[in-house]
Amino acid sequence: MRFTSFRTRRTRLWVLLVLTAGLALSGCRAAVKTQAPTEGEVYVYVASPLSGFQANGGQTVLGGVNMMAEELNRSGGLRGYRVIVVPMDDESDSDVAVLVAEQVKADIAAGRQVLGLIGHYNSGQTLAAMEIYKDLPLVVITPTSSELSITQKGYSNFFRVNANDLVQANVDAQFLTETLGVKRVAVVHNDTEYGIGLRDAMVRALAERGAGAAITIQVSEGQEFYDQELPMIQQAGPDAIFYAGYEIEAPYLRFAVIQAGIDVPFLASDGAFLAATIDYAEGTAEGMYVSGFAPSPQQAVDQAWIKMYQEVESRNPDTYSINGYTALQVLAEGVKNTGSFDATKVSDAIRSISIQTPMGVLAFSPNGDLQDASIYIFQVKNDAFVQVYP
Template identity: 60%
Template sequence: MQSFLSRYSNLYGIVTVLFLAVFLWAGCTGEATQPTRGDVYVYVAVPLSGFQANAGQTVLGGVRLIAAEINARGGLMGYRVVVEGLDDESDSEMATTVAQRVADDVAAGKPVLGVVGHLNSGQTLAAMEIYKDLPFVVITPTASEVSLTQKGYRNFFRVNANDAVQAKVDAEFLRQTLQAKRVAVLHNDDPYGIGLAAAIIDHLKASGGEVVLRVQVQVEQRDYTAEVSQIAQAKPDAIFYAGYEVECPYLRYALVRAGIDVPFLASDGCFLAATIDESDGTAEGIYVSAFGPSPWTAASSEWIAAYQAIEYRNPDTYSLNGYVAGQVLLEGAAQAGSLKGADVAQAIRQLEFSSLLGPISYDTNGDLRAPTIYIFQVREGRFVQVYPES
């Protein structure tokens, strides 16, 4: 069955910008097709301040865009979709505070359809201890820690691959494409970095590779003098880094300054413009894995213009993830014909449609049935997809 959202997505390249322009104009004149049944709320719980504010804002922008499209068509079953950002500050305690605020809103009678969030696995794990007992759906745009979908949550889904999938693809890329046998594995000290590093080490060893060094660094670490010395002594064929864009460019800079010139593959947490922008020109040549394609290649120019009209900024890596996470939530409600969490969750498990991130369909745990990992290389100051071959 063709989905509520995909029916009009097929016409997107023709009408989106014109439609949004008319919508914005008509909103001032009262001539738009207006939702008539009241409001329903979608919270976007991501970092909106601190070192990951840009990443969180790109997710929020994607959700805002899909909500604007739905509202311009008369709303979700006649309800206006209201998107509210909640700042978890990339901190698990704050994520719990955010989740409790949502719980309090639900208890007070606020019509909450769901939460898109959180960005990171640590914050998602913390918040789900509260969300799991609430009557709505949670869809993470990016959290990849494997255990998130192994805890029996019936209201949790993700639009990205998990770290088991990422580790397998990245290990194969290191071993087969880069022909690396001796690999140094570095990671940051949060659950995402620790879990992904452990998974890729297992895959490297299983494929006959040798992990010559494993080093843990701190989130937001800037000085890598000691780590570079360890890497130089280990003499790896390649380096894998599991962490974020707030560490990766500084590690890369230190390696280049030290004359260590071996292939460098970073995890999805580094697939943001900051990895290039903050590297002082040393990012050229590095590889970065990702949960989705670049919006500049996957989305139409009309989609990008519509995003810019909503956000007053360019889309970045996770704009697509936010958009598709919102799309899944709203499509689930539309297919269910209900705003009840259990009904929406059941409908999401039956979804099958094509999105800007690829095919969407779920297993019983809330993982994608056919997740894709992409690998990019920095060439001439931009990310160029090298896997799968486009």
């Protein structure tokens, strides 16, 4: 289902949490040089949902990429070439994602110097598009796709700067069982590749810790009403609810659960780690938990970073701005280490680097996964995400 009303709904701005923060990573400050690129142009595509119900998430990724490109260009570009960012709207639709990939392929065939692609945002679109990207002279770095199988297909040009579903499920299950002390979890998920994959990983992770799924329930992507599911949850009598899905379902499920008087901890996955989850829950988000790929902005960036983001984007950073920024930072580091735009050389270089980013020190496995991926857990307190783990 698609809900166009999401295009116009307001966004709560995380930067309210960070404007007074003084914490910073030394490697994450905005560039200060102003040397202009002189050699020409090199293109980086960003494939994300830029319209429709997930537009805000995709736009936060694009904003982070735009900021990193601006930093590079103020410092002379990459190898003297100006980095041009090209937004590509996949509409959160796998068929559209294939069309995006075909356009990228056509642009490369026409002679455009395309260095890489940051995307896709969702796992389903990434899986669909990679069947085309895998054969192109192109480095692909997803900022957010977590489905486990993506890095098990032998792609030589694919990387992700976020944890996969296995890592997320293990951390979330550990938090539920050890920190919250629960044993029986209602595992609810949407019907996407992401939701189904994370469901399976969570069920296994709970079992490995002596806990279990009291019930598993599949809902539809974009579902807003849960009259049929609530009695099932109540009858199962869980100690907690885990939701694997997006911000277009999680707040409505949370609202329904609270209205039904089901008073148990509620943990949503990274797909719900957007301000919309708070905004659309109609006051019921307070106290719920959400897991995410990046640490709190209070620990990841400083005010100089935020100020430059505002300058470049004319808006404040949101949840996945850091992911987009980091993805292009990794791509640029691969170019710098090889002195080349050759996709094979850059991919090989990325596999060997260790780089300080706003998401921590990143290093990659041969299959494109992070060697030491992290998951962070937040709780909604006073209408804001507050990091509670680690």
